[in-house]
Amino acid sequence: MFSSSSSSPSPQPPSMPSAIFNKKFHERLFPWSLKSLDPAEKIPDSYIVTEVTEDVLSHTCPDIYKNVTDDQIVIWVDPLDGTAEFTQGLLDHVTVLIGVAVNGEAKGGIIYQPYYNYQAGQGAPLGRCIWGLIGLGSFGFTREVPPPNQNLITTTRSHSDWVVTEAVNSCEPTEIVRVGGAGHKVLLLIEGKVHAYVFASKGCKKWDTCAPEAVLCAIGGSLTDLLGKPILYHSSVQRRNAGGVLATVQNHQWYVDRIPQEIRENFVSDIPSDEMLQSKQQVAEDSVDSAVTSRVQGDLGSSVDPPEFDKFFQSTQPSPSSLCVPNPHPVPSVYPTLTQFLQSTQPSPSSLCVPNIHPVPSVYPTLTQFPLCTQHSPSSFSLPYPHPIPSVYSTLTHFLQSSQPSPSFFSLPNPHPVSSVYSTLTQFLLSTLPSPNFFSLLNPHPVPSVYPTLTQFLQSTQPSPSSFCLPTLTQFLLSIQTFYLSSTHCSADPEKGLARQGK
Numbered sequence: 001m002f003s004s005s006s007s008s009p010s011p012q013p014p015s016m017p018s019a020i021f022n023k024k025f026h027e028r029l030f031p032w033s034l035k036s037l038d039p040a041e042k043i044p045d046s047y048i049v050t051e052v053t054e055d056v057l058s059h060t061c062p063d064i065y066k067n068v069t070d071d072q073i074v075i076w077v078d079p080l081d082g083t084a085e086f087t088q089g090l091l092d093h094v095t096v097l098i099g100v101a102v103n104g105e106a107k108g109g110i111i112y113q114p115y116y117n118y119q120a121g122q123g124a125p126l127g128r129c130i131w132g133l134i135g136l137g138s139f140g141f142t143r144e145v146p147p148p149n150q151n152l153i154t155t156t157r158s159h160s161d162w163v164v165t166e167a168v169n170s171c172e173p174t175e176i177v178r179v180g181g182a183g184h185k186v187l188l189l190i191e192g193k194v195h196a197y198v199f200a201s202k203g204c205k206k207w208d209t210c211a212p213e214a215v216l217c218a219i220g221g222s223l224t225d226l227l228g229k230p231i232l233y234h235s236s237v238q239r240r241n242a243g244g245v246l247a248t249v250q251n252h253q254w255y256v257d258r259i260p261q262e263i264r265e266n267f268v269s270d271i272p273s274d275e276m277l278q279s280k281q282q283v284a285e286d287s288v289d290s291a292v293t294s295r296v297q298g299d300l301g302s303s304v305d306p307p308e309f310d311k312f313f314q315s316t317q318p319s320p321s322s323l324c325v326p327n328p329h330p331v332p333s334v335y336p337t338l339t340q341f342l343q344s345t346q347p348s349p350s351s352l353c354v355p356n357i358h359p360v361p362s363v364y365p366t367l368t369q370f371p372l373c374t375q376h377s378p379s380s381f382s383l384p385y386p387h388p389i390p391s392v393y394s395t396l397t398h399f400l401q402s403s404q405p406s407p408s409f410f411s412l413p414n415p416h417p418v419s420s421v422y423s424t425l426t427q428f429l430l431s432t433l434p435s436p437n438f439f440s441l442l443n444p445h446p447v448p449s450v451y452p453t454l455t456q457f458l459q460s461t462q463p464s465p466s467s468f469c470l471p472t473l474t475q476f477l478l479s480i481q482t483f484y485l486s487s488t489h490c491s492a493d494p495e496k497g498l499a500r501q502g503k
């Protein structure tokens, strides 16, 4: 990296945390790299690489490029990909990327990894250069097949949010590999260390993906946006990858299909330029995707990027009919915020998912507060099984008692690990009118005290439930008999005490 400033009399290295950035180490590896350049100054001859790499020249350029002219080429350069990791001393995440696009498509790429082997000890060659050209292949690395029966997914280490995490989770990873740099992540792909690179964010730029895409695609892989549409690289395209990034060596469509609709809706594919459309039409007039054409007709000229995900939800009317929260959510504070959002939208979502076992216990009362204050309350509501925080059941019951109308369907785990939930539930059932028209319990029930309590409920409700599942009458009577027999020896048990009161 070179500084563009010309005023400083004594050249300074780029500003970095001194505890992390080891200047001496860096100077030893790259003595030239910390010197600032005066733009007016002629680039010293020693900076210019004049050697040719025989290995590269031994290849023949494919015929498809023979008629390419300069105006069809755009070169995308990222001088330091993996910047955040570089400042944190994770040097092998850093790459230098040079991508060559022809007619808006990534065709050639160089991924230079300057610190490759930096921890391998003296004698190991430092740095390596991987390059590829579509139609020719990719070179400078050993291609490996990723481990079978696994699904290793790489994604950002330093630019994550809940959408990024949700998209990765929806691809059913057996392991998530969080590393820095788009170039580095594609190296993991081509070397068989991961199966896919999923990044549901608009943060990545064209210079992050052009070279990696060419290297990956030259060995038969794919790099597209999250919708499976091509990323475009002509000079007038917007710099951000507003459709996100999805890269694989194989099974690309499987990953595209896993991305949930509510995430897809917030990403926008690149719009082909007029020239690209024209040339495509010339090649195969009927093959131009009609969806792309209609988007071009509708959006052409709009350079305003869609609002960020959260702002989008807050500003749309009507609010989404379904909403998912990742599991576990990396930003605990999102939960109250989410509740605030739900409370303020009309109408509220008809379905709401909460992760199962939620790492932030406080989400449960907050969430319960939400249905209490919304009109209408959700018609269906599910909780994890078994729930690790027993108190959620009583809170939930509180909600159920106060909502009108009460849910028409109510299910509990089978068997329930928190036996006191049965009496709480009965309290609810006793106090609601009309009582639920469907009610199920397991058969036979492992908590004998549930039967008398339940009987108490049934005796007192009018009308009684129209459907009711229990063991056969004989088993039921036997269960009660067993309970009475056992309760005479266990009268200190508060649950059984309660059951006896109801007798």
Ligand SMILES: Nc1ncnc2c1ncn2[C@@H]1O[C@H](COP(=O)(O)O)[C@@H](OP(=O)(O)O)[C@H]1O
Pocket (backbone or CB within 6 Å): 078, 080, 081, 082, 083, 084, 155, 156, 157, 158, 159, 179, 180, 181, 182, 201, 202, 203, 204, 205, 208
């Ligand atoms: N939210 C965001 N804001 C800015 N840049 C982002 C971003 N998310 C990703 N990027 C850019 O995309 C590249 C890959 O991201 P990541 O390393 O997190 O996977 C990084 O390139 P640079 O390191 O060259 O800046 C990073 O800057």
Ligand SMILES: [Mg+2]
Pocket (backbone or CB within 6 Å): 078, 080, 081, 082, 182, 207, 208
């Ligand atoms: Mg970058």
